[in-house]
Amino acid sequence: MTVEQLIKAADLKPIALPHPERELDGAYIGDLLSWVMGRARENNAWITIMSNSNIIAVATLADVSCIILAEGVSPDGGVTETAMARGVNLLSSDKSAYEIAREISKLGL
Amino acid sequence: MQEHLVFRFEVNGEDFTSAGQASVQVKKNLRQIGIDPETIRRVSIAMYEGEINMVIHAGGGIAEVGVYDEYIEIVLDDHGPGISDIDKAMQEGYSTASDNIRSLGFGAGMGLPNMKKNTDSLEIFSTVGVGTKIVMRVNYK
Numbered sequence: 001m002t003v004e005q006l007i008k009a010a011d012l013k014p015i016a017l018p019h020p021e022r023e024l025d026g027a028y029i030g031d032l033l034s035w036v037m038g039r040a041r042e043n044n045a046w047i048t049i050m051s052n053s054n055i056i057a058v059a060t061l062a063d064v065s066c067i068i069l070a071e072g073v074s075p076d077g078g079v080t081e082t083a084m085a086r087g088v089n090l091l092s093s094d095k096s097a098y099e100i101a102r103e104i105s106k107l108g109l
Numbered sequence: 110m111q112e113h114l115v116f117r118f119e120v121n122g123e124d125f126t127s128a129g130q131a132s133v134q135v136k137k138n139l140r141q142i143g144i145d146p147e148t149i150r151r152v153s154i155a156m157y158e159g160e161i162n163m164v165i166h167a168g169g170g171i172a173e174v175g176v177y178d179e180y181i182e183i184v185l186d187d188h189g190p191g192i193s194d195i196d197k198a199m200q201e202g203y204s205t206a207s208d209n210i211r212s213l214g215f216g217a218g219m220g221l222p223n224m225k226k227n228t229d230s231l232e233i234f235s236t237v238g239v240g241t242k243i244v245m246r247v248n249y250k
Contacts, residue, residue, distance in 0.1 A: 031214055032214055032215075032217040032219070033161075033213075033214040033215055033217075034158060034215070034217050034219030034220055034223050035217065035219060037154050037157060037158070037223065038154060038219065038223045038226065038227070042146075042150075050213075050214045052126070052213050052214070053126040053127075054125075054126070054128060054129060054213060054214065054215075055214075057128065057129025057130070057132065057133055057157065058129070058157075060129075060133050060136070061129070061132055061133065061136060061153040061154065061157050062154075063150070078126070086133070
């Protein structure tokens with residue numbers, strides 16, 4: 001499944017979408033950046049409530065297919081621009097991390 | 110003697126929002142020269158943790174990444190406060206980071222353990238009041 005398909009299927013809001021064609025094969029939930037760095041897998045969707053610019057570096061290094069900001073969290077100033085510049089897909093949802101993960105699970109991932 | 114590729118970065122200790130830039134650049138460079146993805150992932154994680162540590166604790170420093178025949182070597186050098194108890198610092202969950210740093214998602218006490226986990230060797234040379242030098246090696250897969 002691609003990030004673009006996920007957005008439609010799980011009713012997510014794209015904030016920055018430089019690579020809608022990226023594939024994803026699962027999800028990781030976490031807010032402690034070291035845990036995410038060490039444990040999220042390549043091509044996961046990363047669900048978090050962290051909104052500062054460091055999430056873009058972590059997403060790049062962990063090679064996740066997108067960041068999903070849960071609970072209606074908005075990115076801090078400049079984060080959207082950084083995401084575009086670094087080629088990181090940044091999405092958001094009003095749902096909780098658990099509910100987003102359930103939606104992803106329903107899609108068979 | 111054979112020439113080896115070395116990437117050198119100044120890690121800016123003032124700007125927390127740009128922390129991780131050197132690691133992102135290293136990842137890009139290693140990809141361009143065709144290093145295997147698993148090695149790149151391990152180098153990126155170890156270097157990012159080190160870079161963040163230098164920003165949080167030491168006000169920045171110098172990071173050098175050397176590409177050798179058998180391994181990739183990461184050398185992090187700072188003139189920060191030094192680590193008074195290295196054994197303690199190596200424990201998962203131990204951190205001296207401030208609440209402010211924690212609120213950004215850091216300070217979980219996973220930095221050095223993550224560096225150890227993702228490298229084949231890790232050496233720490235630290236003198237309190239002088240600085241810290243960390244040398245890590247990641248063997249190719």
